[in-house]
Amino acid sequence: MPEVTPDGGQGAATLDVMPAQEKTAPAPRPADRTPDWPEVQLHIVTGKGGTGKTTVAAALALALAARGKSVLLCEVEGRQGIAQLFDVPPLPYEERLLARGTTGSGDVYALSIDAESALLEYLDMYYRLGRAGKALDRFGVVEFATTIAPGVRDVLLTGKVYEAANRNRRNKGARHYDAIVLDAPPTGRIAQFLTVNNELAGLAKVGPIKAQADTVTTLLRSPRTAIHLVTVLEEMPVQETGDGIKELSGGGLPVGGVIVNMVRPQDLDAEERQELLDDTVDRGALVTSLDKIGIPAEDELVDALLEEGRHHAERRRLEDTQRALIDALEVPSYELPLLPGGVDLGGLYELAAALTEGGLA
Amino acid sequence: MSPGKAAKATTHQSSRASARIGPLVAAHDPALVLDVDALLDDPNRNVIVCCGSGGVGKTTTSASLALRAAERGRKVVVLTIDPARRLAQSMGIEALDNIPRPVPGVVSTGSTGGRPGGSLDAMMLDMKRTFDEVVQGQASPEKAAQILENPFYIAVSSSFAGTQEYMAMEKLGQLDKDARKTGRWDLIIVDTPPSRSALDFLDAPERLSSFLDGRFMKLLLMPARGPARLMTAGFGMVTNAITKIIGAQVLTDMKSFVAAFDTLFGGFRQRAQRTFELLQDSRTAFLVIAAPEPDALREAAYFVERLRQERMPLAGLVVNRASSNPPGDLSANAAMTGVEKLRTSGEDHGLAAGLLRLHADRKIVVEREKRLTRRFATSHPDVPTAVLPALSTDVHDLEGLRRIGDLLGAQVDHGSRRASTP
Incomplete structure (x- = not known):
């Protein structure tokens, strides 16, 4: 929203003094059922724009943490969606504690990965390029590599995710995570984002970059990774989900589940919906019901309620068509309810609970 | 302002923390209403750019505007980036061939308002082909062939960060040139790519020029340009580091690409500059598309402020998919x-x-959405806004587009303030 935020304008300058941003809240209670993806360490969450990808990634991180896991939630597009969702100042290139359960040992750390920082960190970690690293920056190589050179940006971003998933001695004192959730680029770009390592490896046929790209690709294709696709029950997002799954499996990437977000409330049964669509509703009975509870059943209100009901029934019919298409994709699917009040922190915990119950986490 | 300075400051995420530009206290006036038909009918308006974050219905809105303008008598071409399959089918642009084709079924008899004689062409952007055509248009045949075969070029043209954005702007420039030369169109409507950020396409021309102009490129070219008197210790260190990391072969590919591309640099930069100027011209209008959701409106606010900063003509905001308020006062x-x-x-x-x-x-x-849109209006009171109700069915034919067009046109009634064009 356009209101002025307290930190507006300063960005990096205020980061050093930023207090630890922890949210302590009741973590969703783990349901009895065992999660569907016990082997998966890296959960990649993608989805068409507007389907709630970031929300689902955050809810998944919370749900995993509720099982006692230490979770790292990463974003790679510099949109600061996680910070906005949790209502904390913009995230730096540094792992920050975001949420810790009141019971148990689970916690969620957050990290905003940007290509420039990832490149400098990489050079420092692997080549100890203290002075040369700075020279690279001065000669515009860092800018070149991160904004222009084909795919390098994506490789750096996935490379950092890889590093977090495979902490070794080079990164001293770094935290170890049980799970990583990546709020990834949208469905239309996801396969390219994850396979760009191959492309780069194709371009660079030998050398350390190639070796690095190959290791990252190995992780991304292993059973330790699952790519979840978020959709809503509308034609375009569902079609894109299907296309995305095809593209991912075609590229040898492990598809996880489909998360159906913003599912309308199931307040009316099939018979009632059919009556609304056929315009055969017993209007008298409806008026009687309203009278009984002291709501004046004026024509305007009754008409409005029936119209809303018809609209809902129409939408539900479309949703059912789309749901059938999702079922035909033959990947596990999970449904999340539409929250009429919008997604705030409370809503996020509700969604996390729904994911736990559904078995995604 | 040169595109360079402004774009440079906004390429990185840190720049998101730019200052707010707008009124400092809330005014009590109601928000301005966007007069879509006045915008579409204005003969001096030749380009409309629809922008906004992903998933807000940009493509559908662009197509609806294009159809409405055509049926009101304009000769329209709409450039879509990635339309849904059925929408593309209904517009007859399923083949991704970079050529504008007439859309069947357009009724332009002047019966629905406006003038008769309109037409609608539609096309889908082919990013790689557009890039190839630019190269072919700028270089000699031998040189073009040499560039098109270079592994580095192939990678750049298909996965360069921002190529789609740049090529959308390139195509806009071409269409505008064609339109002026042949008179085939008098209105170009452009959908923008589903970018990371809605603003990427504004920065694309600048990014490409900074690529071509970059210090690193100059360094790569230097040995080819004569005595290596600038081969400083720093440069040696840099090339060593690069060779160490990416391998000598990539560096060789890059060097031959840069050498082959060298003569085209000027042309590319000029084109980028011209496109940027077209975007600033009063013949152009920007429409920011959003949904009544915090993320989309935040992106819209950012966009509105950025357009101001770049002195680009903003026509208004379209809020799609708003829930309509049910009649009656039952809370x-x-x-x-x-x-x-x-x-x-x-x-x-x-x-x-x-x-x-x-x-x-x-x-x-409804209450939540109203609160969100109202807040936008409070901080951007001079942005004319159109609010469109969510439809209960998906749109994938001309009839659906026409319906959205009607809703867009029905925003202004006689009681409300009409927005003056920017």
Whole structure:
């Protein structure tokens, strides 16, 4: 929203003094059922724009943490969606504690990965390029590599995710995570984002970059990774989900589940919906019901309620068509309810609970 | 302002923390209403750019505007980036061939307002082909062939960060040139790519020039340009580091690409500059598309402020998919109380309870969306806005597009303030 935020304008300058941003809240209670993806360490969450990808990634991180896991939630597009969702100042290139359960040992750390920082960190970690690293920056190589050179940006971003998933001695004192959730680029770009390592490896046929790209690709294709696709029950997002799954499996990437977000409330049964669509509703009975509870059943209100009901029934019919298409994709699917009040922190915990119950986490 | 300076400051995420530009206190005036038909009918308006974050219905809105403009008598071409398959089918642009083709079924008799004689062409952007054509148009055949075969070029043209954005702007420049030369079109409507950020396409020309102009490129070219007198210790260190990391072969590919591309640099930069100027011209209008959601409106606010900063003509904001307020004054609370009473009555009132619950949810959604749009209007009171209700069915034919066009046109009634064009 356009209101002025307290930190507006300063960005990096205020980061050093930023207090630890922890949210302590009741973590969703783990349901009895065992999660569907016990082997998966890296959960990649993608989805068409507007389907709630970031929300689902955050809810998944919370749900995993509720099982006692230490979770790292990463974003790679510099949109600061996680910070906005949790209502904390913009995230730096540094792992920050975001949420810790009141019971148990689970916690969620957050990290905003940007290509420039990832490149400098990489050079420092692997080549100890203290002075040369700075020279690279001065000669515009860092800018070149991160904004222009084909795919390098994506490789750096996935490379950092890889590093977090495979902490070794080079990164001293770094935290170890049980799970990583990546709020990834949208469905239309996801396969390219994850396979760009191959492309780069194709371009660079030998050398350390190639070796690095190959290791990252190995992780991304292993059973330790699952790519979840978020959709809503509308034609375009569902079609894109299907296309995305095809593209991912075609590229040898492990598809996880489909998360159906913003599912309308199931307040009316099939018979009632059919009556609304056929315009055969017993209007008298409806008026009687309203009278009984002291709501004046004026024509305007009754008409409005029936119209809303018809609209809902129409939408539900479309949703059912789309749901059938999702079922035909033959990947596990999970449904999340539409929250009429919008997604705030409370809503996020509700969604996390729904994911736990559904078995995604 | 040169595109360079402004774009440079906004390429990185840190620049998101730019200052707010707008009124410092809220005014009490109601928000301006966007007069879509006045915008579409304005003969001096030749380019409309639709931008906004992903998933807000940019493509559908662009197509609806294009159809409406055509049926009101304009000669329109719409450049779409990645339309849904059925929408593309209905517009006859399923083949991704970079050529504008007439859309069948357009009715331009002047019967629905406006003038007769309009037409609608549509095309889908082919990013790689556009890039190839630019190269072929700029270089000699031998040189072009040499560039098109270079592995580094192939990678750049298909996965360069921002190629799609750049090529959309390139194509816009070409269409505008064609339109002026042949008179085939008098209005170009452009959909923008689903970028990370809605603003990427504004920065694309600058990014490409900074690539071509970059110090690193100059360094790569230097040995080819004569005595290596600038081969400083720093440069040696840099090339060593690069060779160490990416391998000598990539560096060789890059060098031959840069050498082959060298002569085209000037042309590319000029084109980028011209496109940027076209975007600033008063012949152009920007429409920011959003949904009544915090993320989309935040992106829209950012966009509005950025356009101001670049002195680009903003025509208004379109808020898609708004929930419409159900008539009657039954509040969400009253409806939920009713549901509770029905539940405890012990009788079967399933339908009534269900309808009241739906009503309550709807009221809550409407209230939230209104609050969000109102806040946008408070901080950007001079941005004319159109609010479109969500449709209960998906749009994938001309009839659906026409319906959206009607809703867009129906925003202005005689009672409200009409927005003057920017």
